Amino acid sequence: xxGNRQLIxxxxxxxxxxxxxxxxxxxxxxxxxxxxxxxxxxxxLFTGLSPSAHAASAKADPxxxxxxxxxxxxxxxxxxxxxxxxxNSLGSCFGSTGPASTNPATGERYRLQFxxxxxxxxxxxxxxxxxxxxxxxxxxxxxxxxxxxxxxxxAMLFPARVEALVLISSAARAAPFAIAMRSLQREAIRIDPAxxxxxxxSSGPEQGMHMARxxxxxxxxxxxxxxxxxxxxxxxxxxxxxxxxxxxxxYLEHHARKFIGSFDANCYLYLSRAMDLFDVAxxxxxxxxxxxxxxxxxxLVIGVTTDILFPVWxxxxxxxxxxxxxxxxxxxxxxxxxxxxxxxxxxxRFRPVIGxxxx
Amino acid sequence: xxGNRQLIxxxxxxxxxxxxxxxxxxxxxxxxxxxxxxxxxxxxLFTGLSPSAHAASAKADPxxxxxxxxxxxxxxxxxxxxxxxxxNSLGSCFGSTGPASTNPATGERYRLQFxxxxxxxxxxxxxxxxxxxxxxxxxxxxxxxxxxxxxxxxAMLFPARVEALVLISSAARAAPFAIAMRSLQREAIRIDPAxxxxxxxSSGPEQGMHMARxxxxxxxxxxxxxxxxxxxxxxxxxxxxxxxxxxxxxYLEHHARKFIGSFDANCYLYLSRAMDLFDVAxxxxxxxxxxxxxxxxxxLVIGVTTDILFPVWxxxxxxxxxxxxxxxxxxxxxxxxxxxxxxxxxxxRFRPVIGxxxx
Numbered sequence: 075x076x077g078n079r080q081l082i083x084x085x086x087x088x089x090x091x092x093x094x095x096x097x098x099x100x101x102x103x104x105x106x107x108x109x110x111x112x113x114x115x116x117x118x119l120f121t122g123l124s125p126s127a128h129a130a131s132a133k134a135d136p137x138x139x140x141x142x143x144x145x146x147x148x149x150x151x152x153x154x155x156x157x158x159x160x161x162n163s164l165g166s167c168f169g170s171t172g173p174a175s176t177n178p179a180t181g182e183r184y185r186l187q188f189x190x191x192x193x194x195x196x197x198x199x200x201x202x203x204x205x206x207x208x209x210x211x212x213x214x215x216x217x218x219x220x221x222x223x224x225x226x227x228x229a230m231l232f233p234a235r236v237e238a239l240v241l242i243s244s245a246a247r248a249a250p251f252a253i254a255m256r257s258l259q260r261e262a263i264r265i266d267p268a269x270x271x272x273x274x275x276s277s278g279p280e281q282g283m284h285m286a287r288x289x290x291x292x293x294x295x296x297x298x299x300x301x302x303x304x305x306x307x308x309x310x311x312x313x314x315x316x317x318x319x320x321x322x323x324x325y326l327e328h329h330a331r332k333f334i335g336s337f338d339a340n341c342y343l344y345l346s347r348a349m350d351l352f353d354v355a356x357x358x359x360x361x362x363x364x365x366x367x368x369x370x371x372x373x374l375v376i377g378v379t380t381d382i383l384f385p386v387w388x389x390x391x392x393x394x395x396x397x398x399x400x401x402x403x404x405x406x407x408x409x410x411x412x413x414x415x416x417x418x419x420x421x422x423r424f425r426p427v428i429g430x431x432x433x
Numbered sequence: 434x435x436g437n438r439q440l441i442x443x444x445x446x447x448x449x450x451x452x453x454x455x456x457x458x459x460x461x462x463x464x465x466x467x468x469x470x471x472x473x474x475x476x477x478l479f480t481g482l483s484p485s486a487h488a489a490s491a492k493a494d495p496x497x498x499x500x501x502x503x504x505x506x507x508x509x510x511x512x513x514x515x516x517x518x519x520x521n522s523l524g525s526c527f528g529s530t531g532p533a534s535t536n537p538a539t540g541e542r543y544r545l546q547f548x549x550x551x552x553x554x555x556x557x558x559x560x561x562x563x564x565x566x567x568x569x570x571x572x573x574x575x576x577x578x579x580x581x582x583x584x585x586x587x588a589m590l591f592p593a594r595v596e597a598l599v600l601i602s603s604a605a606r607a608a609p610f611a612i613a614m615r616s617l618q619r620e621a622i623r624i625d626p627a628x629x630x631x632x633x634x635s636s637g638p639e640q641g642m643h644m645a646r647x648x649x650x651x652x653x654x655x656x657x658x659x660x661x662x663x664x665x666x667x668x669x670x671x672x673x674x675x676x677x678x679x680x681x682x683x684y685l686e687h688h689a690r691k692f693i694g695s696f697d698a699n700c701y702l703y704l705s706r707a708m709d710l711f712d713v714a715x716x717x718x719x720x721x722x723x724x725x726x727x728x729x730x731x732x733l734v735i736g737v738t739t740d741i742l743f744p745v746w747x748x749x750x751x752x753x754x755x756x757x758x759x760x761x762x763x764x765x766x767x768x769x770x771x772x773x774x775x776x777x778x779x780x781x782r783f784r785p786v787i788g789x790x791x792x
Binding site: 262271272297347 | 545606607608609610612614616617619621623630647648651656659660662663674675677678679680682706709741
């Protein structure tokens with residue numbers, strides 16, 4: 075049913091990329107459009123760290139999705155033409171198995187008993203959904219941010235299943251600045267006494283998640299955007315000592331409050347670390363060897379000049395790395411001002427680039 | 434006594450720029466070189482947020498100072514020629530009156546009873562030291578980072594006392610990205626239960642200061658430096674769950690641990706906010722009006738291309754703002770890789786620029 079959350083259950087053991095295994099893994103996903111009889115019109119979409127598989131609205135779930143303006147009839151990812159599958163990441167908390175799920179062996183939540191999560195495991199979750207839907211080969215595999223890492227991992231693990239690849243504000247491996255930003259977010263959660271070594275009750279480490287989200291926002295947007303959008307505007311009304319005085323502080327506070335309660339803290343830790351650990355060079359000893367197996371005939375790499383988390387030099391590195399005789403590799407550097415988050419908000423720039431590539 | 438910490442006590446009330454007053458204010462400072470008989474060879478130096486007035490070693494205190502390679506006989510700031518005075522900021526905790534000092538009216542520490550601190554107040558502290566030393570006019574007023582804001586405030590408040598100005602990695606006013614980075618540092622301190630609304634005992638909010646320092650380091654250095662210096666190097670040995678795995682994490686941890694106990698948390702909050710509040714445009718309604726009173730005949734503005742906290746556009750803005758007929762304004766953009774902290778570490782680039790200007 076189009077747009078409705080669906081779930082596949084994987085039979086047997088799910089072997090994790092860095093050791094350990096899971097039983098009774100479920101992967102949640104949503105789909106839009108109709109799969110052609112020859113199953114040759116499918117697009118696979120992986121998400122960033124925090125979204126669910128609800129990338130766009132549909133009859134069965136009319137709430138706007140996280141990429142609402144990108145996916146739909148006549149849109150850049152055209153569901154009149156393509157059958158689109160969006161995967162909720164393994165390790166996340168929106169239907170797929172993750173640290174907040176119940177471990178069938180114990181009847182308790184996994185929490186920190188969940189094995190180390192890798193981007194490759196998330197890609198394998200996508201592979202299991204493809205198997206269940208009977209899709210041998212995708213016209214295109216698309217991913218922004220962490221989803222770009224996952225799309226790349228999918229193409230390395232299942233080379234024959236990827237005809238084209240769209241990597242957006244992503245990277246072949248995490249750079250130390252990004253690791254530092256994410257490490258501090260994890261530390262903010264871990265030092266919150268309410269985290270309790272992962273054994274929190276329902277409310278969880280709200281203060282830690284609050285700080286983590288603010289830190290995240292600093293890396294997701296850009297100084298340029300904030301300069302023109304907020305400048306030195308003040309908020310009205312008195313505040314507590316050293317409380318909020320500037321609009322930029324109020325903006326961060328607003329986003330942090332919205333985030334609390336919407337994402338499980340342990341899942342956040344696992345997914346955040348999975349990005350740090352990802353390195354194409356782990357497959358074969360160097361970046362070039364890692365991608366040598368790829369069979370995709372067309373690749374689109376999109377970067378944003380104001381992105382500090384996955385900066386344009388990483389997009390150039392990716393495009394350079396994926397160039398090989400017989401493959402069409404396009405690199406597009408967009409001057410969007412919203413930094414890493416531009417793919418979510420600067421739709422007027424992103425839509426035509428992705429639309430043209432898929433047309 | 435050269436290099437020894439000295440103190441002046443200001444008689445009467447010290448009126449604060451944003452309201453309130455202090456009694457019995459002391460300002461700590463150090464000096465190097467000899468003041469000429471005509472008192473015409475003096476250089477005034479303001480510091481960044483956290484250093485003391487101990488900018489260089491001397492007989493009386495042979496410990497290396499925070500700008501050891503810059504100041505001394507034959508060095509860029511040549512103490513064979515100049516009499517150099519470095520001021521410990523009002524509001525700091527290295528001898529000058531601040532939130533950690535005893536309020537003579539109560540016999541207790543000021544803590545949050547300290548009035549709102551402004552960069553202008555720190556500049557006035559420097560003015561009081563100049564009065565006590567009988568220095569009418571400085572050959573040059575120098576300041577890096579927060580010290581550059583203070584040097585600029587000093588030149589606005591005491592136009593006739595400044596012949597030349599050196600502003601390093603500074604700004605005419607705080608931009609929202611910098612405010613956000615500092616606001617998060619203050620929040621990390623404030624949410625530490627050990628902060629106790631400023632009423633902590635001797636150990637204080639160590640966890641908050643630890644997080645604040647890591648956040649600070651992220652804004653003080655550059656992604657480029659970390660990429661070449663750390664890459665994806667791992668630390669050896671197992672760690673706690675989600676603990677330190679990468680060298681970049683270990684580096685931040687090392688700096689955070691060093692910082693704890695070396696700086697008073699309430700002083701940090703006051704000085705940090707003073708930077709956010711600073712705005713040349715508060716003097717007269719716009720930036721141009723704010724600096725219209727300046728009499729300095731020569732200005733050197735130095736910026737670093739990798740600085741994300743006080744980015745080069747702010748150095749260009751400063752240089753543009755200070756240009757006026759009859760004034761020599763030099764803008765130097767250095768390609769140092771160490772970001773905002775470059776003035777402390779990339780001495781081979783900074784020494785000749787400052788040395789030439791003062792020669």
